[in-house]
Amino acid sequence: MADSDPKRATAEEAVLGYLENHDDIPDSHLFADQAKLNHDDIANAIKSLTGHRYVDSQEITKETWLLTEEGKTYAVHGTPEVRLFLSIPQQGITKDELQKKFDASVFKIACAQAAKNKWVDFGKQLVTRKIQHVDNDKVQTLLLRIQDAKEIQDISQDDIKALTKRKLISLQVKKGFSVRRGLNYAPQRKKVATDLTRDMLQSGDWKDLEYKDFNLNAKGAPTERVFKAIFLNDIAEAESANFQVRKQLKDIFLQMGFGEMPTNNYVESSFWNFDALFQPQQHPARDSHDTFFLKVPSTTKELPEDYVERVKRIHESGGHQSRGYGYDWKREEADKNLLRTHTTAVSSRMLYKLAQDCAQKPFTPKKYFSIDRVFRNEAVDRTHLAEFHQIEGLICDRGLTLGDLIGVLQDFFSRLGMSDLKFKPAYNPYTEPSMEIFGYHKGFGKYVEIGNSGMFRPEMLLPMGLPEDVSVIAWGLSLERPTMILYGIDNIRDLFGHKVDLGLIKKNPICRIGLESD
Numbered sequence: 001m002a003d004s005d006p007k008r009a010t011a012e013e014a015v016l017g018y019l020e021n022h023d024d025i026p027d028s029h030l031f032a033d034q035a036k037l038n039h040d041d042i043a044n045a046i047k048s049l050t051g052h053r054y055v056d057s058q059e060i061t062k063e064t065w066l067l068t069e070e071g072k073t074y075a076v077h078g079t080p081e082v083r084l085f086l087s088i089p090q091q092g093i094t095k096d097e098l099q100k101k102f103d104a105s106v107f108k109i110a111c112a113q114a115a116k117n118k119w120v121d122f123g124k125q126l127v128t129r130k131i132q133h134v135d136n137d138k139v140q141t142l143l144l145r146i147q148d149a150k151e152i153q154d155i156s157q158d159d160i161k162a163l164t165k166r167k168l169i170s171l172q173v174k175k176g177f178s179v180r181r182g183l184n185y186a187p188q189r190k191k192v193a194t195d196l197t198r199d200m201l202q203s204g205d206w207k208d209l210e211y212k213d214f215n216l217n218a219k220g221a222p223t224e225r226v227f228k229a230i231f232l233n234d235i236a237e238a239e240s241a242n243f244q245v246r247k248q249l250k251d252i253f254l255q256m257g258f259g260e261m262p263t264n265n266y267v268e269s270s271f272w273n274f275d276a277l278f279q280p281q282q283h284p285a286r287d288s289h290d291t292f293f294l295k296v297p298s299t300t301k302e303l304p305e306d307y308v309e310r311v312k313r314i315h316e317s318g319g320h321q322s323r324g325y326g327y328d329w330k331r332e333e334a335d336k337n338l339l340r341t342h343t344t345a346v347s348s349r350m351l352y353k354l355a356q357d358c359a360q361k362p363f364t365p366k367k368y369f370s371i372d373r374v375f376r377n378e379a380v381d382r383t384h385l386a387e388f389h390q391i392e393g394l395i396c397d398r399g400l401t402l403g404d405l406i407g408v409l410q411d412f413f414s415r416l417g418m419s420d421l422k423f424k425p426a427y428n429p430y431t432e433p434s435m436e437i438f439g440y441h442k443g444f445g446k447y448v449e450i451g452n453s454g455m456f457r458p459e460m461l462l463p464m465g466l467p468e469d470v471s472v473i474a475w476g477l478s479l480e481r482p483t484m485i486l487y488g489i490d491n492i493r494d495l496f497g498h499k500v501d502l503g504l505i506k507k508n509p510i511c512r513i514g515l516e517s518d
């Protein structure tokens with residue numbers, strides 16, 4: 001089908017038309033220049049044509065040397081040092097007289113460079129020439145060559161270094177494509193029919209036409225989504241399934257003797273979200289592709305310095321029988337503010353606090369839980385949202401084992417209506433051993449993943465200052481997951497967020513599949 005964007009359509013025509021008579025387009029930038037088209041339009045056309053196999057393309061990077069603003073001025077007028085030299089008469093000139101001929105900033109550069117080149121003597125009374133002539137302005141000549149050719153092939157490395165150091169030239173790296181004809185190449189995009197019409201049937205055209213694929217998964221036009229606008233009160237109601245499970249979970253935790261952790265900070269530092277949890281600074285989860293970092297305020301104001309020092313040491317060189325990760329731990333990374341990616345950030349703060357208390361009074365075992373919002377830079381689909389809720393539980397006591405963890409998980413999930421559990425070994429930077437939790441789902445007839453768990457590593461607990469023989473077992477899961485399973489909701493976007501269909505929430509009573517009534 002012809003592209004509806006006229007710029008892209010022109011770019012497409014240009015690319016396909018050119019390939020009719022040429023084997024390839026070696027460089028999309030040169031091509032765009034020659035065709036007098038915008039490179040972004042050409043690149044978009046190439047990507048789209050590649051998707052439909054009209055063309056095959058490869059990404060290329062191209063390095064171009066460009067003159068900076070200062071470089072451009074020197075290319076036109078010559079360098080300050082040569083202009084200075086030429087302004088000094090044979091018999092010399094006073095510095096004041098000489099200075100009058102130049103702008104202050106240019107004069108400063110001119111003097112510095114001329115002195116460096118040993119062209120000029122700055123005497124007490126007079127500025128004089130040290131050499132007879134400066135034949136040509138070498139720097140200007142180099143700049144003009146670079147300006148014309150945009151390449152530096154026959155210019156020496158030293159010259160390039162010197163020009164770069166003086167900030168007269170800079171390297172620009174551009175991404176582009178090389179393009180060839182693809183499997184479905186045609187000089188023009190074929191028009192694809194979107195409908196089969198009576199005319200086509202009568203004329204017989206239908207036989208030769210290509211048809212656009214139907215998207216059989218597309219939902220029909222929404223009918224009763226008038227309430228979709230975001231009215232805060234209604235959203236709360238829309239989320240009622242989520243809310244019900246949240247309340248149920250809170251009751252379960254309270255019945256099991258757990259105390260709630262304070263979760264009222266969506267913004268967290270990388271330190272508490274990652275570093276305190278022994279998550280190395282190169283870990284992919286710490287990339288902006290996975291985590292939302294804050295622009296303002298971009299860094300945290302305060303961290304407990306002595307503890308930061310211990311965390312740095314355990315990452316860099318280990319301790320407490322650990323080897324650490326052996327890399328250069330950077331404070332700037334730890335300071336970066338983010339939207340917390342898990343409520344384990346809250347757990348790490350709580351455990352640190354508990355360790356502080358231990359310095360004053362004897363250690364007492366603790367059970368904590370939290371249910372609150374977390375954020376991840378995820379592509380949104382049926383089962384993932386960029387913000388969701390996490391449930392987290394932890395027990396801190398002497399002599400805990402993996403058996404205790406399995407036992408408490410059995411207790412917890414069976415209270416939720418999921419008693420058939422299986423565990424699979426897993427990996428978390430902050431727990432060892434770690435286990436994924438699977439629950440049997442009657443409706444689906446299979447085990448589905450419902451959570452993640454483990455025993456916090458000594459590398460996390462000992463720098464906090466907890467006693468050596470204290471262990472912590474913990475688990476976490478998303479609130480949306482059991483809600484979806486228990487209420488038979490198959491698209492997370494029906495449950496939480498701006499796409500919730502309020503009409504549906506208002507009309508349909510909630511049908512609870514697995515939960516026992518209280």
Ligand code: PHE
Pocket residue numbers: 341342343344392428431452453454474475476477
């Ligand atoms: N923080 C983990 C997650 O984001 C869950 C977890 C909590 C795992 C505690 C182990 C221990 O999935």
